[in-house]
Amino acid sequence: MLLKNCPEDVCTYIKKNKETYVPVGPELVQTSTFCYDDYQNFMDQSKDENNNYIYTRGANPTTSYLEDMLSDLIGCQKCKVFSSGMGAIAATLLTLLKQGDHMIMLNTIYGEAYSFAKYINKFGIDLTKVYIEKPEEVVQYIQDNTKIIYLESPSHQKCQMLDLEGIVQIARAHGITTVMDATWASPLFMKPFTYGIDLVIHSMTKYIAGHSDSLGGVVCGDTDIIDTISEYGLRFLGSVSSPFNSWLTIRGLRTLPVRMSYLSNAIVQFIDAIRDDPRIAKIYHPYAATGYQQELSKKYLSGYGSLFSLELADEDFDKLTAFVDKLSHFSIGVSWGGFESLVLPSFKGDNQAKLDERGLRKSHMRMYIGLENTQTLIDDFIQALDSVY
Numbered sequence: 001m002l003l004k005n006c007p008e009d010v011c012t013y014i015k016k017n018k019e020t021y022v023p024v025g026p027e028l029v030q031t032s033t034f035c036y037d038d039y040q041n042f043m044d045q046s047k048d049e050n051n052n053y054i055y056t057r058g059a060n061p062t063t064s065y066l067e068d069m070l071s072d073l074i075g076c077q078k079c080k081v082f083s084s085g086m087g088a089i090a091a092t093l094l095t096l097l098k099q100g101d102h103m104i105m106l107n108t109i110y111g112e113a114y115s116f117a118k119y120i121n122k123f124g125i126d127l128t129k130v131y132i133e134k135p136e137e138v139v140q141y142i143q144d145n146t147k148i149i150y151l152e153s154p155s156h157q158k159c160q161m162l163d164l165e166g167i168v169q170i171a172r173a174h175g176i177t178t179v180m181d182a183t184w185a186s187p188l189f190m191k192p193f194t195y196g197i198d199l200v201i202h203s204m205t206k207y208i209a210g211h212s213d214s215l216g217g218v219v220c221g222d223t224d225i226i227d228t229i230s231e232y233g234l235r236f237l238g239s240v241s242s243p244f245n246s247w248l249t250i251r252g253l254r255t256l257p258v259r260m261s262y263l264s265n266a267i268v269q270f271i272d273a274i275r276d277d278p279r280i281a282k283i284y285h286p287y288a289a290t291g292y293q294q295e296l297s298k299k300y301l302s303g304y305g306s307l308f309s310l311e312l313a314d315e316d317f318d319k320l321t322a323f324v325d326k327l328s329h330f331s332i333g334v335s336w337g338g339f340e341s342l343v344l345p346s347f348k349g350d351n352q353a354k355l356d357e358r359g360l361r362k363s364h365m366r367m368y369i370g371l372e373n374t375q376t377l378i379d380d381f382i383q384a385l386d387s388v389y
């Protein structure tokens with residue numbers, strides 16, 4: 001049996017009804033394709049599938065609305081949204097690099113992005129991964145074919161800040177594009193474009209969407225370069241955000257400032273409560289930094305992300321396991337940026353070599369402070385410490 005048609009065809013029905021209501025929130029346009037009743041109009045629009053509404057792999061009104069909100073907040077000409085942070089990273093690197101090119105990655109990078117950079121060596125793209133403290137140290141690694149300097153600041157796991165102005169100055173002098181993953185600080189607490197970074201990437205899965213219910217990524221920069229990344233990296237790899245995930249991300253973005261200001265205070269309160277405990281060997285977070293690192297934090301951050309790492313003084317792995325299991329307000333899990341607080345030890349029993357490469361102790365763990373009552377989280381952390389150490 002065939003389904004009964006609407007009173008008229010759906011396009012006409014939607015068009016007519018649209019004029020009779022105005023929703024208060026952004027509209028979820030959950031469609032793969034867009035219909036036209038005028039062929040000339042269709043032909044005109046389809047000349048630019050990345051900016052007109054032809055097919056959701058090119059553009060979708062819900063996703064466009066999100067992109068406009070993001071460009072405004074981040075302070076750039078254009079943003080392009082992807083189905084995940086890795087989608088944005090892969091599309092950007094594959095678009096900008098070609099066979100025979102060389103890329104430099106600085107300090108501790110998000111693991112999957114680093115693995116991807118190594119993987120594309122099979123296409124003849126070379127990688128140099130280096131740990132630096134001061135920008136001038138990067139000069140010695142620059143080659144004639146260096147096209148990209150890729151960085152995170154603060155860095156993954158170790159929360160090490162970099163002097164963006166210094167890096168940009170060196171990159172520009174050599175005609176190198178700077179690509180920065182700025183997920184940690186969110187678009188609110190760091191403004192990489194102010195210092196001349198060319199492309200900024202966020203995993204929106206974390207703070208921007210902010211509810212651990214949706215994945216997303218975004219790359220931001222000048223219109224020309226973003227259009228090129230859309231034309232090749234986005235359309236060919238097809239890591240397109242579903243309209244529903246874009247809609248969830250808009251919902252998150254609207255409360256981002258309120259959440260971030262709460263979390264920035266929460267992490268300070270949390271670190272203050274535990275930093276002098278002799279059972280803790282080290283805290284990796286810009287607020288806990290000293291000397292040059294502290295200067296960089298003051299210069300580049302206007303607030304704090306609530307993801308940090310710590311190393312316990314006692315490196316016994318059975319104790320660490322017991323400690324993590326004793327925490328009742330921190331779930332064990334990857335990712336971060338949502339409501340729930342999380343904990344993730346770095347040692348998994350068989351990855352000592354990876355830890356050594358990154359200079360991390362066996363007792364290293366990552367913690368994410370979420371939106372729960374901060375004192376409850378502190379009490380929970382202390383009771384778990386007391387019961388094991």
Ligand SMILES: *Cc1c(COP(=O)(O)O)cnc(C)c1O
Pocket residue numbers: 084085086087110113152156181183184203204205206215216217335
């Ligand atoms: C999670 C994360 C990514 C990857 O983003 P997905 O949305 O998980 O693909 C990239 N960079 C950083 C810093 C991240 O935390």
